[in-house]
Structure formats: structure tokens, C-alpha cells
Amino acid sequence: MKLRKVTAASATVFALALTATACGSGDDGDSGSSGDKKITVGIKFDQPGLGQKTPQGYEGFDVDVATYVAEKLGYSEDQIEWKESKSADRETMLQRGDVDFIAATYSITPKREEKVDFAGPYLLAHQDVLISADDDSIKKPEDLNGKNLCSVTGSTSAQNVNDKLGLKANLQNYPTYSACLGGLENGAIDALTTDDSILAGYAAQKQFEGKFKLAGFKMTNENYGIGVKKGSDLKAKINEALEAMVADGAWDQAVKDNFGPANYQNEPAPKIGDIKS
The missing domain is CATH 3.40.190.10 (Periplasmic binding protein-like II)
Incomplete structure (x- = not known):
């Protein structure tokens, strides 16, 4: 995908700095070969434009955001293991450690924050x-x-x-x-x-x-965040990655690539920690 060609290069320097400390399902602290290192990411498999499994692979805005974040954490695209995260299963998957983080139209709410932590928000929807x-x-x-x-x-x-x-x-x-x-x-x-x-x-x-x-009605605010296990140090690292994605223009490009044909009048990229009620 166009975004990934850009982000693979832009992530290199930052990725090298974080590789030693990044958390992943295949990184248990030993010194095994880098080819064995994996990070497990939860997404939706059935939402076109956001998270969709296709014969060619995985695509959508959430997928592009998650791929960028993973690369900033030190993981190449082929080291990402994608796992379907249905809405009702997301908190449980994070609590059990089935995934390292989830980017799946995951609205930040007080009730969910009792069970998991959120990086972001990375998109304000309505x-x-x-x-x-x-x-x-x-x-x-x-x-x-x-x-x-x-x-x-x-x-x-x-x-x-x-x-x-x-x-x-x-x-x-x-x-x-x-x-x-x-x-x-x-x-x-x-x-x-x-x-x-x-x-x-x-x-x-x-x-x-x-x-x-x-129609352009803004009837509610939906703050999409990236879910991580409660207390995980990944939250701060993911927030840094999201800020970098906005700063280098990759966030805007992801919006254009995935929502452009619908003339989606998206909100500007939200600031980290700015939750609209």
C-alpha cells in the first residue's frame, strides 16, 4: 500500500531506538533471531475502509495506523500477526494477552478504561x-x-x-x-x-x-483509541508513534487513501489525550 512504502522508510531511525524494549508476542526477552520476533495486533476483519481482510491481505485506515505504529515499535510489516477483534471480545483479548494492542474502531469510554488503557485518540468520528x-x-x-x-x-x-x-x-x-x-x-x-x-x-x-x-450530522463524538493491557508501557510508545504519524503527513495520507472516494469530511487529527465528550 502507498502508505506503507512511505512509513517503512520513515520509521527506521525511531524503530532502531525502540526495538530493544518493544513488546511483542514473540519477544520474551531472549536474544533469539530478529526473524522470529512478532507483534500481535487486533483489528476488525469486516469493516471496509477501516479494517478488512481481503484475498490480498489486510487493508483500511485502522490497518494503516496499526502498521505505522508497529513499525515505530521496531516491527516490520511481515512481523505483524493480525488477529480479528470483534467488539464484544476486545477487553478480554487484551486482558488475556491474546494481542499486544488493538486498533479496531475502538471508542474510548470511561467504562472501557476501567478494564484497559488507551493510547490516542487517533481519530474523532461522529x-x-x-x-x-x-x-x-x-x-x-x-x-x-x-x-x-x-x-x-x-x-x-x-x-x-x-x-x-x-x-x-x-x-x-x-x-x-x-x-x-x-x-x-x-x-x-x-x-x-x-x-x-x-x-x-x-x-x-x-x-x-x-x-x-x-449527511454530515455530528450526533455523537466517538474517540477512537488504541487499546492496550492495563498498565502496559506500550501506551506511551504508541502515543509517540501516533504523534509522529501526524507530524510526517502519513495520517493525512491514510485518510485520503481509505476514505477519499466517499468525500469524508474528517476532523483534524486529534491531540493525544484530548477526549471529546
């Missing part, structure tokens, strides 16, 4: 809605009243629209975001709601280019 590109009837959140709004089964995003924002949308439960997009495409639903970054990732897929648009 709950938004995706609508047809030619739909001019939904210009503000109140326009969702009476509309068919897609809710992915088990998701709280659509429920938030009615419960937290006091709107009166007609919730339609679909099993997956892809199914919601199909309903949006054929007119069965009027809008799909979740984090704007996730919506942008789906809308940026080649088969959907030009068909959908983000």
Missing part, C-alpha cells in the same frame, strides 16, 4: 447517516422523523436517534451494514446510521462510488 446521493430531503437530523432508518441488529446507533436525540424515525433491523446498503440502494430504507468513518468506508467501495453521501 454518528452520522448515509443517504442516497440524490436525496435532498434529509438535510438535518429532524428530517429523519418518519423516515425508514436502517439499524444493524445488535447496534445501538439507530436506537440513539430515537432515544437520545428524541427523533421519530422508523427503525428497520438488518443483519449487516452491507444489507443496509442494499436496502438504501433499492429504496427500501431512507438512511443508514453508525459512525461516519464506518459509513465512509462502505460508501468508498468501488461498487458504491457515487451512489451514497454522508
Whole structure:
């Protein structure tokens, strides 16, 4: 990927400084060959634009961020072991040591911070809605009243629209975001709601280019962080890597590469420790 060609070179000096102390699943303190060294990273496998497993490998914004961070910690791309981290499993995976860190649309919340630590945030997302590109009837959140709004089964995003924002949308439960997009495409639903970054990732897929648009509603703040085990010294090292990614332009390039086709109006890179409530 374009980003990785850039970051592989830019990470070299910093990586050499951290190699001796970086934590990884294959680095147990012995002096074994560097080829045996591994770091295990949790990502989503099924979120286009963010974390997706494909026949060619792994791709998405979270993947690019995690790859950059791993390289700054002293691990080349082929020393990364990717592990699927479903939303309900993330805290347990970190607590058990199944992964060294997780970058998987992982919103920083007080409840989660009781169990794990977070580096970042590295992206500020917002709950938004995706609508047809030619739909001019939904210009503000109140326009969702009476509309068919897609809710992915088990998701709280659509429920938030009615419960937290006091709107009166007609919730339609679909099993997956892809199914919601199909309903949006054929007119069965009027809008799909979740984090704007996730919506942008789906809308940026080649088969959907030009068909959908983000409404631009900032209904909630979702501070994406990189999860690590409670008390891990990786937190400080990852924060340094994230700051470097922003400083050298790799963060902006990752946004463009993964969300560009959806015209995602992303927030600027957040400052480390700046959590928007």
C-alpha cells in the first residue's frame, strides 16, 4: 500500500531506538533471531475502509495506523500477526494477552478504561447517516422523523436517534451494514446510521462510488483509541508513534487513501489525550 512504502522508510531511525524494549508476542526477552520476533495486533476483519481482510491481505485506515505504529515499535510489516477483534471480545483479548494492542474502531469510554488503557485518540468520528446521493430531503437530523432508518441488529446507533436525540424515525433491523446498503440502494430504507468513518468506508467501495453521501450530522463524538493491557508501557510508545504519524503527513495520507472516494469530511487529527465528550 502507498502508505506503507512511505512509513517503512520513515520509521527506521525511531524503530532502531525502540526495538530493544518493544513488546511483542514473540519477544520474551531472549536474544533469539530478529526473524522470529512478532507483534500481535487486533483489528476488525469486516469493516471496509477501516479494517478488512481481503484475498490480498489486510487493508483500511485502522490497518494503516496499526502498521505505522508497529513499525515505530521496531516491527516490520511481515512481523505483524493480525488477529480479528470483534467488539464484544476486545477487553478480554487484551486482558488475556491474546494481542499486544488493538486498533479496531475502538471508542474510548470511561467504562472501557476501567478494564484497559488507551493510547490516542487517533481519530474523532461522529454518528452520522448515509443517504442516497440524490436525496435532498434529509438535510438535518429532524428530517429523519418518519423516515425508514436502517439499524444493524445488535447496534445501538439507530436506537440513539430515537432515544437520545428524541427523533421519530422508523427503525428497520438488518443483519449487516452491507444489507443496509442494499436496502438504501433499492429504496427500501431512507438512511443508514453508525459512525461516519464506518459509513465512509462502505460508501468508498468501488461498487458504491457515487451512489451514497454522508449527511454530515455530528450526533455523537466517538474517540477512537488504541487499546492496550492495563498498565502496559506500550501506551506511551504508541502515543509517540501516533504523534509522529501526524507530524510526517502519513495520517493525512491514510485518510485520503481509505476514505477519499466517499468525500469524508474528517476532523483534524486529534491531540493525544484530548477526549471529546
